[in-house]
Amino acid sequence: MKPILLIYRTKTGFTKKYAEWISKEVTCKTIPLEKIKDEDINSYNIIIYGAGMHAGRIQGLNKFKKNVLNLADKKIIVFATGGTPCIEKVVTKIKKDNFTDEELENINKFYYFQSGVNYERMGMVDKAIMKTYSKILDLKNNKSKIEEGTRNAISKSYDNSSREYIKPMVDYINQLI
Numbered sequence: 001m002k003p004i005l006l007i008y009r010t011k012t013g014f015t016k017k018y019a020e021w022i023s024k025e026v027t028c029k030t031i032p033l034e035k036i037k038d039e040d041i042n043s044y045n046i047i048i049y050g051a052g053m054h055a056g057r058i059q060g061l062n063k064f065k066k067n068v069l070n071l072a073d074k075k076i077i078v079f080a081t082g083g084t085p086c087i088e089k090v091v092t093k094i095k096k097d098n099f100t101d102e103e104l105e106n107i108n109k110f111y112y113f114q115s116g117v118n119y120e121r122m123g124m125v126d127k128a129i130m131k132t133y134s135k136i137l138d139l140k141n142n143k144s145k146i147e148e149g150t151r152n153a154i155s156k157s158y159d160n161s162s163r164e165y166i167k168p169m170v171d172y173i174n175q176l177i
């Protein structure tokens, strides 16, 4: 069996929850991104990176790219978690905004899992950003359907994450090992 390393970055716990669900389905070592320096990354054949979305960006991605993306002969899987529902348009935009074409060639698979928003675990700065964004949407006239939905969704904590969402990723990993 090929060894798998799952690196995750989490602020409010959603990505950690997904990392735990994945580690229950496939045998892998799971570490937070902050511990990457303590790990012998080269001893793994499959490396998974997961993190939450933050204003359109996948958290911690630059550190992951610097340490892992150019390693030869590795299968690389990236997943992002975010409050936005998982539709093709959203996934395409996340990939386009976070990776160059060349980087995408080095990534075997990208997945996006819907999560939610957790105000109780959010830091003060993030809370302020969310409040400001919510206010902007409140004041905006002629909101699109997506904007209306986002405004309602982020008005309070919610959790739409589901273990079901990881199934395609687990199936793909099982093909690799």
Ligand SMILES: Cc1cc2nc3c(=O)[nH]c(=O)nc-3n(C[C@H](O)[C@H](O)[C@H](O)COP(=O)(O)O)c2cc1C
Binding pocket: 009, 010, 011, 012, 013, 014, 015, 016, 051, 052, 053, 054, 055, 056, 057, 081, 082, 083, 084, 115, 116, 117, 118, 122, 126, 127, 129, 130
């Ligand atoms: C300041 C801020 C910005 C966010 N931006 C986005 C975003 O652009 N797209 C999205 O889908 N979710 C966004 N979210 C929701 C988070 O991505 C979501 O809660 C994610 O699962 C957090 O992962 P974590 O709990 O592992 O840190 C944002 C949340 C915060 C607090």
